[in-house]
Amino acid sequence: MKRRVFSGARPTGRQHLGNYLGAIQNYVNLQDEYDCVYCIVDIHALTTLENTADLQQNIHGMVLDWLAAGINPERSIIFVQSHVPEVTELHTLLSMVTPLGWLLRVPTFKEKARLQPQNVNYGLVGYPVLMTADIVLYKAEVVPVGEDQLPHLELAREIARRFNNLFGDTFPEPQAKLTPFPLVLGLDGKEKMSKQLGNDIEIALSDKETVARVMTAVTDPARRYRSDPGHPEICNIYRLHQYFSPSRQDSIGRQCRSADIGCVDCKTLLARGINASLGPFRERRAVLAAKPQYVTDVLADGASRARLIAQETLREVRQRVGLI
Numbered sequence: 001m002k003r004r005v006f007s008g009a010r011p012t013g014r015q016h017l018g019n020y021l022g023a024i025q026n027y028v029n030l031q032d033e034y035d036c037v038y039c040i041v042d043i044h045a046l047t048t049l050e051n052t053a054d055l056q057q058n059i060h061g062m063v064l065d066w067l068a069a070g071i072n073p074e075r076s077i078i079f080v081q082s083h084v085p086e087v088t089e090l091h092t093l094l095s096m097v098t099p100l101g102w103l104l105r106v107p108t109f110k111e112k113a114r115l116q117p118q119n120v121n122y123g124l125v126g127y128p129v130l131m132t133a134d135i136v137l138y139k140a141e142v143v144p145v146g147e148d149q150l151p152h153l154e155l156a157r158e159i160a161r162r163f164n165n166l167f168g169d170t171f172p173e174p175q176a177k178l179t180p181f182p183l184v185l186g187l188d189g190k191e192k193m194s195k196q197l198g199n200d201i202e203i204a205l206s207d208k209e210t211v212a213r214v215m216t217a218v219t220d221p222a223r224r225y226r227s228d229p230g231h232p233e234i235c236n237i238y239r240l241h242q243y244f245s246p247s248r249q250d251s252i253g254r255q256c257r258s259a260d261i262g263c264v265d266c267k268t269l270l271a272r273g274i275n276a277s278l279g280p281f282r283e284r285r286a287v288l289a290a291k292p293q294y295v296t297d298v299l300a301d302g303a304s305r306a307r308l309i310a311q312e313t314l315r316e317v318r319q320r321v322g323l324i
């Protein structure tokens, strides 16, 4: 039997190149080796979202991208966190075994409290407990994480371990599958690509829109004129060539240094590479988008499969803690 992987992602809407090169391609590949459970964590999103008007649209756009990119709903369970309400009960039960001190020490809580002082809500403190519930509800053994998320997973392991010590062996302690997520910078060339920062390139754009978006990218500021030699090592367009035109990256680097290529031509080549690479994805997406019920049906099926596992786990947990 394959080991089970769990991964949760916030409903950030239509996905961008950073999501695609990091999480999505990894999700697709994991399906060969693991029994995968992929969750859109809409309840988590409420801890930082003040405006939820776009939530449903964001979930829809995100899932459409996932499916078109190759996450197969017949092999993997794809569902929305709140469609399996058992997670909230498990969250409450796990909160009874989680010392408050563990949660108040979490660096991301302190960071979020600093970023949104007007909305330091209880959910922010309890976030790691809900995350633990997400994972252990499905008895997942493996969680793909980047290095920066290791402390969160360690806390989830501690909570699971504490529950097991108090009430008997119930949950596997989830193991980290350390995954090198490439750091994809945005069009500003400074910050990580992010929808919130508005520096992203959505993968579902048309060819023309992609060209227009790439043309807005910041390049080497030393190249004020076409004849100025460039420094590709500091240019984000050059880094993106690594993913979308890898066979040309070396020659582009040389041509940039000798000013044999201008930034407009270089960006045009990149946009062409992105469009060629994403062409099949965009065709599949258009086919799926033409079926209005498709995403809804996939998510309903995912939720009912997830619920079967969740209900069995919760029955066991209720027994362990003496509620039945």
Ligand code: SF4
Residues within 6 Å of the ligand: 219, 220, 223, 230, 231, 232, 235, 236, 237, 238, 252, 256, 257, 261, 262, 263, 264, 266, 267
């Ligand atoms: Fe960047 Fe290409 Fe311009 Fe060089 S030619 S600075 S690599 S965009």
